[in-house]
Amino acid sequence: MKEYSIGQMSRRTGVKVTTIRYYESRGLILSPARTTGRQRRYDEAALERLAFLRHARELGFGLDDIADLMALAEAPLKDCAPAHEIARKQLAAVDRRMKILAQLREELARMANADDPGHAGKCRVIEVLGDHRLCIGAHEA
Amino acid sequence: MKEYSIGQMSRRTGVKVTTIRYYESRGLILSPARTTGRQRRYDEAALERLAFLRHARELGFGLDDIADLMALAEAPLKDCAPAHEIARKQLAAVDRRMKILAQLREELARMANADDPGHAGKCRVIEVLGDHRLCIGAHEA
DNA sequence: ATACGATCTACAGCGACTGTAGGTTCAAGG
DNA sequence: CCTTGAACCTACAGTCGCTGTAGATCGTAT
Known part of the structure; x- marks a missing residue:
């Protein structure tokens, strides 16, 4: 199972490190696992969500709308x-x-x-x- | 010589009253003449500058870029x-x-x-x- | 073992507004 | 004239979405 540091996530998505942490603080992405030294380690799913977030922001959606869109993506399993x-x-x-x-x-x-x-x-x-x-x-x- | 209140300027350009005052405070538009009661009174030239500002903002220009463009507009012989x-x-x-x-x-x-x-x-x-x-x-x- | 870049938290600052409070001015109707 | 009420005034705090700084810690390559 691949793991990414916050810096690798940043390079792969183009979202700045500080911005990733900001998104986490706003609840837009889940708090990832941590190393014993408390550094963040992300998985593939987190990478996809972050890429989504980046594109949605580029399109001018507000963070609240993006939260809605993300919920939408998970909705088919629940009530539609x-x-x-x-x-x-x-x-x-x-x-x-x-x-x-x-x-x-x-x-x-x-x-x-x-x-x-x-x-x-x-x-x-x-x-x-x-x-x-x-x-x-x-x-x- | 036609004169406009800040509210008329707002209606004519679509720039909110508070935003017009903000632009003035940022030095993007000149401080207009005032009535004896200290209310702003604009002329036709101010209206044009505000219209320019509005369109430039809609096109996604930052206020600093706009300041540059306005400077260019006043030195039309310079290379654009x-x-x-x-x-x-x-x-x-x-x-x-x-x-x-x-x-x-x-x-x-x-x-x-x-x-x-x-x-x-x-x-x-x-x-x-x-x-x-x-x-x-x-x-x- | 050491060096050095990457990461950590906490928090202040930014751009471009937007909203609020509390007071003043202007123009129209009585 | 005088009143009324919308429009205006200043000053300043708050918003959104980051961005930057300080100072400490972590992790990995040599």
């Missing part, structure tokens, strides 16, 4: 009704995120492809960012 | 290559994010729509988001 509700809620969140990202992408592509960077003409990046017609969200409130 | 570089970097990040979100979306949709919640098959959310091949950033360190 709450799991489906979480799935629907997260699906809606994902759809909103994708919609916004698609708009961001368009604007950024326009910015990145504007005038030649070194060229004598004026830089459109600033203009584009200031343009009211390109507002991403409806801004009420 | 760094601004293009920032835009390209953000664009790449957005593309990676969208790709992963699409996969998660598919999995969540499958789970949310499963006719047979109890036997719909193993939940693959963790697998989908745990997949190393989908990593957004290079993770060295």
Whole structure:
């Protein structure tokens, strides 16, 4: 059975050592076994959960939502009704995120492809960012 | 000469009143004129700067990057290559994010729509988001 | 046996807000 | 005018998700 130190976990997932300990303190990952010298030793399952956590964070999910998603992953063995509700809620969140990202992408592509960077003409990046017609969200409130 | 209260600025740009004051305290926008009762009164130029700030934040720029961009906007003859570089970097990040979100979306949709919640098959959310091949950033360190 | 990097705990600090308390100002209606 | 109530003011604590520091201990390679 393979074992990993916290540093190996960090290298394999890209999550910083301090952040791993922070996740543990928040209850997002289980407290792992310890050596006699009280150093953490993780197994393969812990590695997978951490990789999941990392990707979910990169997608912009909050830690509470991630806790829900993790519960969802374990749900099929139990009652699925709450799991489906979480799935629907997260699906809606994902759809909103994708919609916004698609708009961001368009604007950024326009910015990145504007005038030649070194060229004598004026830089459109600033203009584009200031343009009211390109507002991403409806801004009420 | 049109004048706007902080609340009107907020409504016009979608930036919350408290956040506008925060931006001022961070030096990102100039301290506006005040009424005799010490309430802020903004002009059209301030509105434009705030709109710029809002859009840049939505695109994921940090406040320091935004300060740099604003400085660039005031020296338009200077080379704007760094601004293009920032835009390209953000664009790449957005593309990676969208790709992963699409996969998660598919999995969540499958789970949310499963006719047979109890036997719909193993939940693959963790697998989908745990997949190393989908990593957004290079993770060295 | 020693050296030296990795790990430990505890806690302070950061970025970008957000919320609260408690008071003041402005504009509209009576 | 005067009242009323929303909008505004300052100051500061709290939030989220980390990140960094200090000082001590552990573990492994030579």
